[in-house]
Amino acid sequence: MGILPAPGPTRVLAVATLINTVGRGIWLTASALFLTRAVGLTVTEVGIGLTVTALVSLVASSPMGYLADRYGPRGIQIAATLAAAGFTAALVTVRSLPAFLLVGAASALADAANRGARGALIAGVVPVADRVRTRAYLRSVTNVGISVGAVVAGLGIAADTRQAYVALVLADATTFLLAALVLTRLAPVPPVPAPTSGPRLLALRDRPFLVFTLLDGLMSMHFSLLNIALPLWIAGHTAAPRWLISALMLVNTAMVVMFQVRASRGTESITGAAAASRRAGVAIAAACALFAVSGSVPTAVAIALLFAGALAHVVGELWHSAAGWGISFGLAPEHAHGQYQGTYAMGMQVGSMLAPVVVTTLAVGWGLPGWLVLGVLFATLGALVPPVSRWAERHRPVPTVEVAAAR
Structure with missing residues:
Protein backbone atom coordinates (compact mmCIF):
# COMPACT_ATOMS: atom_id res chain seq x y z
CA MET A 1 0.00 0.00 0.00
CA THR A 184 -21.78 7.21 0.31
CA ARG A 185 -19.31 6.14 -2.42
CA LEU A 186 -18.88 2.79 -0.67
CA ALA A 187 -21.09 -0.06 -1.79
CA PRO A 188 -23.71 -1.01 0.81
CA VAL A 189 -22.67 -3.81 3.15
CA PRO A 190 -25.65 -6.11 3.74
CA PRO A 191 -26.72 -6.75 7.33
CA VAL A 192 -25.78 -10.14 8.73
CA PRO A 193 -28.26 -12.55 10.24
CA ALA A 194 -28.73 -12.56 13.99
CA PRO A 195 -28.04 -15.76 15.96
CA THR A 196 -31.05 -18.03 16.27
CA SER A 197 -30.01 -18.98 19.78
CA GLY A 198 -27.96 -17.53 22.59
CA PRO A 199 -27.50 -13.89 23.61
CA ARG A 200 -27.81 -11.08 21.10
CA LEU A 201 -24.91 -9.12 22.65
CA LEU A 202 -22.57 -12.04 22.19
CA ALA A 203 -19.38 -10.05 22.76
CA LEU A 204 -20.44 -9.15 26.30
CA ARG A 205 -20.79 -12.88 27.09
CA ASP A 206 -17.47 -13.84 25.52
CA ARG A 207 -15.33 -13.96 28.67
CA PRO A 208 -11.95 -14.57 27.02
CA PHE A 209 -12.55 -11.67 24.65
CA LEU A 210 -13.57 -9.44 27.55
CA VAL A 211 -10.37 -10.34 29.40
CA PHE A 212 -8.34 -9.49 26.30
CA THR A 213 -10.27 -6.21 25.96
CA LEU A 214 -9.46 -5.32 29.56
CA LEU A 215 -5.77 -6.16 29.16
CA ASP A 216 -5.55 -4.19 25.93
CA GLY A 217 -7.44 -1.27 27.47
CA LEU A 218 -5.12 -1.13 30.47
CA MET A 219 -2.15 -1.33 28.11
CA SER A 220 -3.57 1.68 26.26
CA MET A 221 -2.84 3.81 29.32
CA HIS A 222 0.63 4.19 27.79
CA PHE A 223 -0.79 6.80 25.39
CA SER A 224 -1.06 9.15 28.37
CA LEU A 225 2.63 8.77 29.14
CA LEU A 226 3.47 11.03 26.22
CA ASN A 227 0.73 13.64 26.48
CA ILE A 228 0.22 13.82 30.27
CA ALA A 229 3.00 12.27 32.37
CA LEU A 230 6.02 13.16 30.25
CA PRO A 231 5.29 16.91 29.89
CA LEU A 232 4.86 17.18 33.66
CA TRP A 233 7.98 15.09 34.23
CA ILE A 234 10.13 17.10 31.84
CA ALA A 235 8.93 20.45 33.18
CA GLY A 236 9.17 19.61 36.86
CA HIS A 237 11.70 16.83 37.34
CA THR A 238 14.40 17.03 34.65
CA ALA A 239 17.01 19.50 33.44
CA ALA A 240 15.74 19.15 29.86
CA PRO A 241 14.34 22.28 28.14
CA ARG A 242 10.56 22.52 27.86
CA TRP A 243 10.68 22.80 24.06
CA LEU A 244 11.58 19.10 24.13
CA ILE A 245 7.94 18.31 24.98
CA SER A 246 6.79 19.49 21.54
CA ALA A 247 9.76 17.85 19.84
CA LEU A 248 8.91 14.46 21.33
CA MET A 249 5.27 14.86 20.27
CA LEU A 250 6.43 15.59 16.74
CA VAL A 251 8.70 12.52 16.75
CA ASN A 252 5.78 10.35 17.85
CA THR A 253 3.41 11.68 15.20
CA ALA A 254 5.98 11.34 12.42
CA MET A 255 6.88 7.77 13.43
CA VAL A 256 3.24 6.69 13.46
CA VAL A 257 2.60 8.22 10.05
CA MET A 258 5.69 6.60 8.52
CA PHE A 259 5.83 3.20 10.21
CA GLN A 260 2.37 2.10 11.43
CA VAL A 261 1.68 0.08 8.28
CA ARG A 262 5.10 -1.57 8.42
CA ALA A 263 4.66 -2.37 12.13
CA SER A 264 1.41 -4.20 11.36
CA ARG A 265 3.15 -6.87 9.27
CA GLY A 266 2.72 -10.29 10.84
CA THR A 267 -0.22 -9.25 13.02
CA GLU A 268 -2.87 -10.52 10.60
CA SER A 269 -3.01 -13.78 12.59
CA ILE A 270 -3.98 -13.96 16.24
CA THR A 271 -0.69 -15.66 17.12
CA GLY A 272 1.37 -12.98 15.38
CA ALA A 273 -0.69 -10.19 16.92
CA ALA A 274 -0.32 -11.65 20.41
CA ALA A 275 3.46 -11.81 19.97
CA ALA A 276 3.43 -8.15 18.92
CA SER A 277 1.53 -7.27 22.09
CA ARG A 278 4.19 -9.00 24.17
CA ARG A 279 6.91 -7.06 22.34
CA ALA A 280 4.96 -3.86 22.87
CA GLY A 281 4.92 -4.38 26.62
CA VAL A 282 8.70 -4.85 26.66
CA ALA A 283 9.31 -1.76 24.51
CA ILE A 284 7.06 0.45 26.65
CA ALA A 285 8.72 -0.90 29.80
CA ALA A 286 12.10 0.07 28.34
CA ALA A 287 10.73 3.55 27.63
CA CYS A 288 9.58 3.90 31.23
CA ALA A 289 13.04 2.91 32.48
CA LEU A 290 14.70 5.50 30.22
CA PHE A 291 12.28 8.20 31.34
CA ALA A 292 12.88 7.24 34.96
CA VAL A 293 16.63 7.82 34.87
CA SER A 294 16.33 11.14 33.00
CA GLY A 295 15.43 12.99 36.17
CA SER A 296 18.81 13.12 37.87
CA VAL A 297 21.31 13.71 35.07
CA PRO A 298 22.76 16.75 33.25
CA THR A 299 20.78 18.45 30.51
CA ALA A 300 22.48 16.82 27.52
CA VAL A 301 22.16 13.35 29.01
CA ALA A 302 18.53 13.98 29.94
CA ILE A 303 17.70 15.03 26.37
CA ALA A 304 19.36 11.89 24.98
CA LEU A 305 17.53 9.62 27.45
CA LEU A 306 14.17 11.27 26.80
CA PHE A 307 14.59 10.97 23.02
CA ALA A 308 15.59 7.31 23.40
CA GLY A 309 12.61 6.71 25.67
CA ALA A 310 10.24 8.39 23.20
CA LEU A 311 11.54 6.19 20.39
CA ALA A 312 11.12 3.04 22.50
CA HIS A 313 7.63 4.19 23.45
CA VAL A 314 6.47 4.81 19.88
CA VAL A 315 7.80 1.39 18.79
CA GLY A 316 5.71 -0.16 21.56
CA GLU A 317 2.75 1.99 20.55
CA LEU A 318 2.96 0.81 16.93
CA TRP A 319 3.08 -2.86 17.97
CA HIS A 320 0.31 -2.45 20.55
CA SER A 321 -2.07 -0.82 18.07
CA ALA A 322 -1.45 -3.44 15.38
CA ALA A 323 -1.82 -6.27 17.89
CA GLY A 324 -5.18 -4.98 19.06
CA TRP A 325 -6.57 -4.84 15.54
CA GLY A 326 -5.30 -8.29 14.65
CA ILE A 327 -6.76 -9.95 17.74
CA SER A 328 -10.07 -8.06 17.76
CA PHE A 329 -10.72 -8.84 14.08
CA GLY A 330 -9.46 -12.41 14.45
CA LEU A 331 -11.63 -13.32 17.43
CA ALA A 332 -14.86 -11.78 16.14
CA PRO A 333 -17.41 -14.08 14.46
CA GLU A 334 -18.16 -12.87 10.95
CA HIS A 335 -21.74 -12.00 11.89
CA ALA A 336 -20.72 -9.86 14.89
CA HIS A 337 -17.85 -7.58 13.86
CA GLY A 338 -19.78 -4.47 14.84
CA GLN A 339 -20.44 -5.46 18.43
CA TYR A 340 -16.99 -6.99 18.86
CA GLN A 341 -15.32 -3.82 17.58
CA GLY A 342 -17.59 -1.77 19.82
CA THR A 343 -16.67 -3.92 22.80
CA TYR A 344 -12.97 -3.73 21.91
CA ALA A 345 -13.27 0.07 21.93
CA MET A 346 -14.63 -0.09 25.48
CA GLY A 347 -11.23 -1.25 26.69
CA MET A 348 -9.54 1.79 25.20
CA GLN A 349 -12.13 4.03 26.85
CA VAL A 350 -11.54 2.42 30.24
CA GLY A 351 -7.83 2.93 29.77
CA SER A 352 -8.24 6.58 28.83
CA MET A 353 -10.42 7.20 31.89
CA LEU A 354 -7.95 5.54 34.30
CA ALA A 355 -4.74 6.79 32.71
CA PRO A 356 -4.61 10.39 33.97
CA VAL A 357 -4.80 9.32 37.62
CA VAL A 358 -2.55 6.25 37.24
CA VAL A 359 0.28 7.82 35.24
CA THR A 360 0.39 11.10 37.14
CA THR A 361 0.31 9.36 40.53
CA LEU A 362 3.04 6.88 39.66
CA ALA A 363 5.31 8.72 37.22
CA VAL A 364 5.03 12.26 38.54
CA GLY A 365 4.08 11.58 42.15
CA TRP A 366 6.43 8.68 42.89
CA GLY A 367 9.22 9.63 40.52
CA LEU A 368 11.78 7.01 39.53
CA PRO A 369 10.13 4.10 41.46
CA GLY A 370 6.78 4.99 39.92
CA TRP A 371 8.16 4.90 36.39
CA LEU A 372 9.63 1.47 37.09
CA VAL A 373 6.30 0.23 38.48
CA LEU A 374 4.61 1.43 35.29
CA GLY A 375 7.21 -0.40 33.22
CA VAL A 376 6.59 -3.66 35.07
CA LEU A 377 2.84 -3.14 34.66
CA PHE A 378 3.04 -2.68 30.88
CA ALA A 379 5.45 -5.59 30.43
CA THR A 380 3.12 -7.83 32.46
CA LEU A 381 0.02 -6.78 30.52
CA GLY A 382 1.77 -7.49 27.22
CA ALA A 383 2.99 -10.88 28.44
CA LEU A 384 -0.56 -11.89 29.46
CA VAL A 385 -2.04 -11.29 26.00
CA PRO A 386 -0.65 -14.43 24.25
CA PRO A 387 -2.11 -16.94 26.78
CA VAL A 388 -5.39 -15.04 26.92
CA SER A 389 -5.63 -14.93 23.13
CA ARG A 390 -5.00 -18.70 22.95
CA TRP A 391 -7.76 -19.21 25.52
CA ALA A 392 -10.05 -17.00 23.46
CA GLU A 393 -9.30 -18.95 20.26
CA ARG A 394 -10.20 -22.22 21.97
CA HIS A 395 -13.55 -20.82 23.09
CA ARG A 396 -14.61 -18.79 20.08
CA PRO A 397 -18.43 -18.64 19.95
CA VAL A 398 -19.96 -20.22 16.86
CA PRO A 399 -23.72 -19.60 17.14
CA THR A 400 -26.31 -20.84 14.70
CA VAL A 401 -27.61 -18.05 12.50
CA GLU A 402 -30.69 -17.62 10.36
CA VAL A 403 -30.47 -17.74 6.59
CA ALA A 404 -32.57 -14.61 6.15
CA ALA A 405 -31.35 -11.24 7.41
CA ALA A 406 -32.76 -10.55 10.84
CA ARG A 407 -34.74 -7.52 11.90
Whole structure:
Protein backbone atom coordinates (compact mmCIF):
# COMPACT_ATOMS: atom_id res chain seq x y z
CA MET A 1 0.00 0.00 0.00
CA GLY A 2 1.60 3.28 -1.14
CA ILE A 3 1.05 6.84 -0.01
CA LEU A 4 -2.35 6.75 -1.69
CA PRO A 5 -4.23 3.43 -1.86
CA ALA A 6 -5.45 2.07 -5.16
CA PRO A 7 -8.98 3.14 -6.14
CA GLY A 8 -11.50 1.20 -4.10
CA PRO A 9 -12.89 0.93 -0.57
CA THR A 10 -9.61 1.65 1.22
CA ARG A 11 -9.14 4.91 -0.67
CA VAL A 12 -12.69 5.98 0.14
CA LEU A 13 -12.17 5.16 3.82
CA ALA A 14 -8.86 7.03 3.80
CA VAL A 15 -10.36 10.20 2.30
CA ALA A 16 -13.28 10.13 4.75
CA THR A 17 -10.90 9.53 7.63
CA LEU A 18 -8.59 12.37 6.62
CA ILE A 19 -11.47 14.84 6.36
CA ASN A 20 -13.05 13.79 9.63
CA THR A 21 -9.82 13.71 11.62
CA VAL A 22 -8.99 17.27 10.58
CA GLY A 23 -12.16 18.12 12.48
CA ARG A 24 -11.11 15.90 15.34
CA GLY A 25 -7.79 17.73 15.54
CA ILE A 26 -9.63 21.04 15.68
CA TRP A 27 -11.84 19.80 18.52
CA LEU A 28 -9.07 18.18 20.54
CA THR A 29 -7.01 21.35 20.36
CA ALA A 30 -9.71 23.95 20.92
CA SER A 31 -12.44 22.21 22.93
CA ALA A 32 -11.23 23.14 26.43
CA LEU A 33 -10.89 26.81 25.50
CA PHE A 34 -14.19 26.83 23.61
CA LEU A 35 -16.07 25.38 26.57
CA THR A 36 -14.50 27.70 29.14
CA ARG A 37 -13.94 30.97 27.24
CA ALA A 38 -16.78 30.89 24.70
CA VAL A 39 -19.45 28.87 26.52
CA GLY A 40 -18.55 30.03 30.02
CA LEU A 41 -18.30 26.69 31.82
CA THR A 42 -15.91 26.30 34.72
CA VAL A 43 -13.02 23.86 34.52
CA THR A 44 -14.85 21.60 36.97
CA GLU A 45 -18.01 21.67 34.85
CA VAL A 46 -16.01 20.80 31.74
CA GLY A 47 -14.49 17.84 33.60
CA ILE A 48 -17.92 16.65 34.73
CA GLY A 49 -19.33 16.95 31.23
CA LEU A 50 -16.47 15.09 29.58
CA THR A 51 -16.65 12.31 32.18
CA VAL A 52 -20.40 11.85 31.68
CA THR A 53 -20.06 11.75 27.90
CA ALA A 54 -17.23 9.23 28.18
CA LEU A 55 -19.39 6.98 30.35
CA VAL A 56 -22.32 7.23 27.90
CA SER A 57 -20.04 6.28 25.03
CA LEU A 58 -18.58 3.39 27.05
CA VAL A 59 -21.98 1.88 27.88
CA ALA A 60 -23.33 2.35 24.36
CA SER A 61 -20.37 0.87 22.45
CA SER A 62 -21.48 -2.77 22.24
CA PRO A 63 -25.20 -2.11 21.60
CA MET A 64 -24.36 0.37 18.86
CA GLY A 65 -21.98 -2.12 17.29
CA TYR A 66 -24.81 -4.68 17.37
CA LEU A 67 -26.99 -2.28 15.38
CA ALA A 68 -24.26 -2.00 12.76
CA ASP A 69 -24.28 -5.80 12.38
CA ARG A 70 -28.04 -6.05 12.15
CA TYR A 71 -28.77 -3.07 9.89
CA GLY A 72 -25.58 -2.78 7.86
CA PRO A 73 -22.45 -0.84 8.92
CA ARG A 74 -22.38 1.54 5.96
CA GLY A 75 -25.82 2.93 6.66
CA ILE A 76 -25.23 3.13 10.40
CA GLN A 77 -21.88 4.90 9.98
CA ILE A 78 -23.30 7.45 7.55
CA ALA A 79 -26.25 8.08 9.85
CA ALA A 80 -23.99 8.36 12.90
CA THR A 81 -21.65 10.74 11.08
CA LEU A 82 -24.53 12.97 10.02
CA ALA A 83 -25.90 12.91 13.57
CA ALA A 84 -22.46 13.85 14.90
CA ALA A 85 -22.43 16.83 12.52
CA GLY A 86 -25.74 18.06 13.92
CA PHE A 87 -24.79 17.54 17.56
CA THR A 88 -21.41 19.21 17.05
CA ALA A 89 -23.07 22.23 15.46
CA ALA A 90 -25.51 22.31 18.39
CA LEU A 91 -22.60 22.96 20.73
CA VAL A 92 -22.58 26.60 19.63
CA THR A 93 -25.99 27.02 21.33
CA VAL A 94 -24.77 25.61 24.67
CA ARG A 95 -24.65 28.10 27.54
CA SER A 96 -24.93 25.90 30.66
CA LEU A 97 -23.78 22.60 32.10
CA PRO A 98 -27.18 20.86 31.66
CA ALA A 99 -27.22 21.84 27.99
CA PHE A 100 -23.65 20.61 27.55
CA LEU A 101 -24.54 17.30 29.20
CA LEU A 102 -27.53 16.87 26.88
CA VAL A 103 -25.64 17.65 23.68
CA GLY A 104 -22.56 15.78 24.90
CA ALA A 105 -24.54 12.62 25.68
CA ALA A 106 -26.16 12.69 22.24
CA SER A 107 -22.75 13.17 20.63
CA ALA A 108 -21.40 10.25 22.65
CA LEU A 109 -24.12 7.96 21.29
CA ALA A 110 -23.26 9.00 17.74
CA ASP A 111 -19.57 8.45 18.46
CA ALA A 112 -20.24 4.96 19.85
CA ALA A 113 -22.29 4.07 16.76
CA ASN A 114 -19.55 5.42 14.51
CA ARG A 115 -16.81 3.34 16.17
CA GLY A 116 -18.67 0.05 16.05
CA ALA A 117 -19.87 0.61 12.50
CA ARG A 118 -16.37 1.60 11.35
CA GLY A 119 -14.85 -1.70 12.41
CA ALA A 120 -17.69 -3.68 10.87
CA LEU A 121 -17.49 -1.59 7.69
CA ILE A 122 -13.78 -2.36 7.28
CA ALA A 123 -14.55 -6.06 7.86
CA GLY A 124 -17.30 -5.87 5.25
CA VAL A 125 -15.48 -4.09 2.42
CA VAL A 126 -11.85 -5.16 2.93
CA PRO A 127 -10.57 -8.74 2.39
CA VAL A 128 -9.67 -10.62 5.57
CA ALA A 129 -5.93 -10.57 4.84
CA ASP A 130 -5.94 -6.77 4.40
CA ARG A 131 -8.04 -5.68 7.39
CA VAL A 132 -5.21 -5.05 9.85
CA ARG A 133 -3.09 -3.35 7.21
CA THR A 134 -6.03 -1.11 6.34
CA ARG A 135 -6.54 -0.17 9.99
CA ALA A 136 -2.83 0.60 10.22
CA TYR A 137 -2.98 2.81 7.14
CA LEU A 138 -6.04 4.63 8.46
CA ARG A 139 -4.24 5.30 11.73
CA SER A 140 -1.42 6.94 9.82
CA VAL A 141 -3.98 9.06 7.99
CA THR A 142 -5.60 9.91 11.33
CA ASN A 143 -2.33 11.32 12.65
CA VAL A 144 -1.95 13.49 9.56
CA GLY A 145 -5.53 14.76 9.86
CA ILE A 146 -5.26 15.56 13.56
CA SER A 147 -2.01 17.44 12.97
CA VAL A 148 -3.63 19.56 10.23
CA GLY A 149 -6.63 20.19 12.48
CA ALA A 150 -4.39 21.31 15.32
CA VAL A 151 -2.78 23.91 13.03
CA VAL A 152 -6.22 25.18 11.94
CA ALA A 153 -7.35 25.36 15.56
CA GLY A 154 -4.27 27.42 16.38
CA LEU A 155 -5.58 30.21 14.14
CA GLY A 156 -8.84 30.41 16.09
CA ILE A 157 -7.09 30.17 19.42
CA ALA A 158 -4.80 33.05 18.44
CA ALA A 159 -7.88 35.23 17.78
CA ASP A 160 -9.35 34.14 21.15
CA THR A 161 -12.87 35.43 20.49
CA ARG A 162 -16.23 33.69 20.76
CA GLN A 163 -16.72 34.13 17.01
CA ALA A 164 -13.42 32.39 16.32
CA TYR A 165 -14.21 29.47 18.62
CA VAL A 166 -17.69 29.11 17.11
CA ALA A 167 -16.11 29.06 13.64
CA LEU A 168 -13.82 26.22 14.73
CA VAL A 169 -16.74 24.17 16.08
CA LEU A 170 -18.73 24.70 12.89
CA ALA A 171 -15.66 23.71 10.86
CA ASP A 172 -15.53 20.47 12.86
CA ALA A 173 -19.24 19.87 12.15
CA THR A 174 -18.60 20.46 8.45
CA THR A 175 -15.94 17.74 8.36
CA PHE A 176 -18.55 15.25 9.58
CA LEU A 177 -20.88 16.25 6.74
CA LEU A 178 -18.13 15.94 4.13
CA ALA A 179 -16.98 12.58 5.53
CA ALA A 180 -20.55 11.23 5.37
CA LEU A 181 -20.78 12.38 1.75
CA VAL A 182 -17.55 10.55 0.88
CA LEU A 183 -18.75 7.37 2.62
CA THR A 184 -21.78 7.21 0.31
CA ARG A 185 -19.31 6.14 -2.42
CA LEU A 186 -18.88 2.79 -0.67
CA ALA A 187 -21.09 -0.06 -1.79
CA PRO A 188 -23.71 -1.01 0.81
CA VAL A 189 -22.67 -3.81 3.15
CA PRO A 190 -25.65 -6.11 3.74
CA PRO A 191 -26.72 -6.75 7.33
CA VAL A 192 -25.78 -10.14 8.73
CA PRO A 193 -28.26 -12.55 10.24
CA ALA A 194 -28.73 -12.56 13.99
CA PRO A 195 -28.04 -15.76 15.96
CA THR A 196 -31.05 -18.03 16.27
CA SER A 197 -30.01 -18.98 19.78
CA GLY A 198 -27.96 -17.53 22.59
CA PRO A 199 -27.50 -13.89 23.61
CA ARG A 200 -27.81 -11.08 21.10
CA LEU A 201 -24.91 -9.12 22.65
CA LEU A 202 -22.57 -12.04 22.19
CA ALA A 203 -19.38 -10.05 22.76
CA LEU A 204 -20.44 -9.15 26.30
CA ARG A 205 -20.79 -12.88 27.09
CA ASP A 206 -17.47 -13.84 25.52
CA ARG A 207 -15.33 -13.96 28.67
CA PRO A 208 -11.95 -14.57 27.02
CA PHE A 209 -12.55 -11.67 24.65
CA LEU A 210 -13.57 -9.44 27.55
CA VAL A 211 -10.37 -10.34 29.40
CA PHE A 212 -8.34 -9.49 26.30
CA THR A 213 -10.27 -6.21 25.96
CA LEU A 214 -9.46 -5.32 29.56
CA LEU A 215 -5.77 -6.16 29.16
CA ASP A 216 -5.55 -4.19 25.93
CA GLY A 217 -7.44 -1.27 27.47
CA LEU A 218 -5.12 -1.13 30.47
CA MET A 219 -2.15 -1.33 28.11
CA SER A 220 -3.57 1.68 26.26
CA MET A 221 -2.84 3.81 29.32
CA HIS A 222 0.63 4.19 27.79
CA PHE A 223 -0.79 6.80 25.39
CA SER A 224 -1.06 9.15 28.37
CA LEU A 225 2.63 8.77 29.14
CA LEU A 226 3.47 11.03 26.22
CA ASN A 227 0.73 13.64 26.48
CA ILE A 228 0.22 13.82 30.27
CA ALA A 229 3.00 12.27 32.37
CA LEU A 230 6.02 13.16 30.25
CA PRO A 231 5.29 16.91 29.89
CA LEU A 232 4.86 17.18 33.66
CA TRP A 233 7.98 15.09 34.23
CA ILE A 234 10.13 17.10 31.84
CA ALA A 235 8.93 20.45 33.18
CA GLY A 236 9.17 19.61 36.86
CA HIS A 237 11.70 16.83 37.34
CA THR A 238 14.40 17.03 34.65
CA ALA A 239 17.01 19.50 33.44
CA ALA A 240 15.74 19.15 29.86
CA PRO A 241 14.34 22.28 28.14
CA ARG A 242 10.56 22.52 27.86
CA TRP A 243 10.68 22.80 24.06
CA LEU A 244 11.58 19.10 24.13
CA ILE A 245 7.94 18.31 24.98
CA SER A 246 6.79 19.49 21.54
CA ALA A 247 9.76 17.85 19.84
CA LEU A 248 8.91 14.46 21.33
CA MET A 249 5.27 14.86 20.27
CA LEU A 250 6.43 15.59 16.74
CA VAL A 251 8.70 12.52 16.75
CA ASN A 252 5.78 10.35 17.85
CA THR A 253 3.41 11.68 15.20
CA ALA A 254 5.98 11.34 12.42
CA MET A 255 6.88 7.77 13.43
CA VAL A 256 3.24 6.69 13.46
CA VAL A 257 2.60 8.22 10.05
CA MET A 258 5.69 6.60 8.52
CA PHE A 259 5.83 3.20 10.21
CA GLN A 260 2.37 2.10 11.43
CA VAL A 261 1.68 0.08 8.28
CA ARG A 262 5.10 -1.57 8.42
CA ALA A 263 4.66 -2.37 12.13
CA SER A 264 1.41 -4.20 11.36
CA ARG A 265 3.15 -6.87 9.27
CA GLY A 266 2.72 -10.29 10.84
CA THR A 267 -0.22 -9.25 13.02
CA GLU A 268 -2.87 -10.52 10.60
CA SER A 269 -3.01 -13.78 12.59
CA ILE A 270 -3.98 -13.96 16.24
CA THR A 271 -0.69 -15.66 17.12
CA GLY A 272 1.37 -12.98 15.38
CA ALA A 273 -0.69 -10.19 16.92
CA ALA A 274 -0.32 -11.65 20.41
CA ALA A 275 3.46 -11.81 19.97
CA ALA A 276 3.43 -8.15 18.92
CA SER A 277 1.53 -7.27 22.09
CA ARG A 278 4.19 -9.00 24.17
CA ARG A 279 6.91 -7.06 22.34
CA ALA A 280 4.96 -3.86 22.87
CA GLY A 281 4.92 -4.38 26.62
CA VAL A 282 8.70 -4.85 26.66
CA ALA A 283 9.31 -1.76 24.51
CA ILE A 284 7.06 0.45 26.65
CA ALA A 285 8.72 -0.90 29.80
CA ALA A 286 12.10 0.07 28.34
CA ALA A 287 10.73 3.55 27.63
CA CYS A 288 9.58 3.90 31.23
CA ALA A 289 13.04 2.91 32.48
CA LEU A 290 14.70 5.50 30.22
CA PHE A 291 12.28 8.20 31.34
CA ALA A 292 12.88 7.24 34.96
CA VAL A 293 16.63 7.82 34.87
CA SER A 294 16.33 11.14 33.00
CA GLY A 295 15.43 12.99 36.17
CA SER A 296 18.81 13.12 37.87
CA VAL A 297 21.31 13.71 35.07
CA PRO A 298 22.76 16.75 33.25
CA THR A 299 20.78 18.45 30.51
CA ALA A 300 22.48 16.82 27.52
CA VAL A 301 22.16 13.35 29.01
CA ALA A 302 18.53 13.98 29.94
CA ILE A 303 17.70 15.03 26.37
CA ALA A 304 19.36 11.89 24.98
CA LEU A 305 17.53 9.62 27.45
CA LEU A 306 14.17 11.27 26.80
CA PHE A 307 14.59 10.97 23.02
CA ALA A 308 15.59 7.31 23.40
CA GLY A 309 12.61 6.71 25.67
CA ALA A 310 10.24 8.39 23.20
CA LEU A 311 11.54 6.19 20.39
CA ALA A 312 11.12 3.04 22.50
CA HIS A 313 7.63 4.19 23.45
CA VAL A 314 6.47 4.81 19.88
CA VAL A 315 7.80 1.39 18.79
CA GLY A 316 5.71 -0.16 21.56
CA GLU A 317 2.75 1.99 20.55
CA LEU A 318 2.96 0.81 16.93
CA TRP A 319 3.08 -2.86 17.97
CA HIS A 320 0.31 -2.45 20.55
CA SER A 321 -2.07 -0.82 18.07
CA ALA A 322 -1.45 -3.44 15.38
CA ALA A 323 -1.82 -6.27 17.89
CA GLY A 324 -5.18 -4.98 19.06
CA TRP A 325 -6.57 -4.84 15.54
CA GLY A 326 -5.30 -8.29 14.65
CA ILE A 327 -6.76 -9.95 17.74
CA SER A 328 -10.07 -8.06 17.76
CA PHE A 329 -10.72 -8.84 14.08
CA GLY A 330 -9.46 -12.41 14.45
CA LEU A 331 -11.63 -13.32 17.43
CA ALA A 332 -14.86 -11.78 16.14
CA PRO A 333 -17.41 -14.08 14.46
CA GLU A 334 -18.16 -12.87 10.95
CA HIS A 335 -21.74 -12.00 11.89
CA ALA A 336 -20.72 -9.86 14.89
CA HIS A 337 -17.85 -7.58 13.86
CA GLY A 338 -19.78 -4.47 14.84
CA GLN A 339 -20.44 -5.46 18.43
CA TYR A 340 -16.99 -6.99 18.86
CA GLN A 341 -15.32 -3.82 17.58
CA GLY A 342 -17.59 -1.77 19.82
CA THR A 343 -16.67 -3.92 22.80
CA TYR A 344 -12.97 -3.73 21.91
CA ALA A 345 -13.27 0.07 21.93
CA MET A 346 -14.63 -0.09 25.48
CA GLY A 347 -11.23 -1.25 26.69
CA MET A 348 -9.54 1.79 25.20
CA GLN A 349 -12.13 4.03 26.85
CA VAL A 350 -11.54 2.42 30.24
CA GLY A 351 -7.83 2.93 29.77
CA SER A 352 -8.24 6.58 28.83
CA MET A 353 -10.42 7.20 31.89
CA LEU A 354 -7.95 5.54 34.30
CA ALA A 355 -4.74 6.79 32.71
CA PRO A 356 -4.61 10.39 33.97
CA VAL A 357 -4.80 9.32 37.62
CA VAL A 358 -2.55 6.25 37.24
CA VAL A 359 0.28 7.82 35.24
CA THR A 360 0.39 11.10 37.14
CA THR A 361 0.31 9.36 40.53
CA LEU A 362 3.04 6.88 39.66
CA ALA A 363 5.31 8.72 37.22
CA VAL A 364 5.03 12.26 38.54
CA GLY A 365 4.08 11.58 42.15
CA TRP A 366 6.43 8.68 42.89
CA GLY A 367 9.22 9.63 40.52
CA LEU A 368 11.78 7.01 39.53
CA PRO A 369 10.13 4.10 41.46
CA GLY A 370 6.78 4.99 39.92
CA TRP A 371 8.16 4.90 36.39
CA LEU A 372 9.63 1.47 37.09
CA VAL A 373 6.30 0.23 38.48
CA LEU A 374 4.61 1.43 35.29
CA GLY A 375 7.21 -0.40 33.22
CA VAL A 376 6.59 -3.66 35.07
CA LEU A 377 2.84 -3.14 34.66
CA PHE A 378 3.04 -2.68 30.88
CA ALA A 379 5.45 -5.59 30.43
CA THR A 380 3.12 -7.83 32.46
CA LEU A 381 0.02 -6.78 30.52
CA GLY A 382 1.77 -7.49 27.22
CA ALA A 383 2.99 -10.88 28.44
CA LEU A 384 -0.56 -11.89 29.46
CA VAL A 385 -2.04 -11.29 26.00
CA PRO A 386 -0.65 -14.43 24.25
CA PRO A 387 -2.11 -16.94 26.78
CA VAL A 388 -5.39 -15.04 26.92
CA SER A 389 -5.63 -14.93 23.13
CA ARG A 390 -5.00 -18.70 22.95
CA TRP A 391 -7.76 -19.21 25.52
CA ALA A 392 -10.05 -17.00 23.46
CA GLU A 393 -9.30 -18.95 20.26
CA ARG A 394 -10.20 -22.22 21.97
CA HIS A 395 -13.55 -20.82 23.09
CA ARG A 396 -14.61 -18.79 20.08
CA PRO A 397 -18.43 -18.64 19.95
CA VAL A 398 -19.96 -20.22 16.86
CA PRO A 399 -23.72 -19.60 17.14
CA THR A 400 -26.31 -20.84 14.70
CA VAL A 401 -27.61 -18.05 12.50
CA GLU A 402 -30.69 -17.62 10.36
CA VAL A 403 -30.47 -17.74 6.59
CA ALA A 404 -32.57 -14.61 6.15
CA ALA A 405 -31.35 -11.24 7.41
CA ALA A 406 -32.76 -10.55 10.84
CA ARG A 407 -34.74 -7.52 11.90
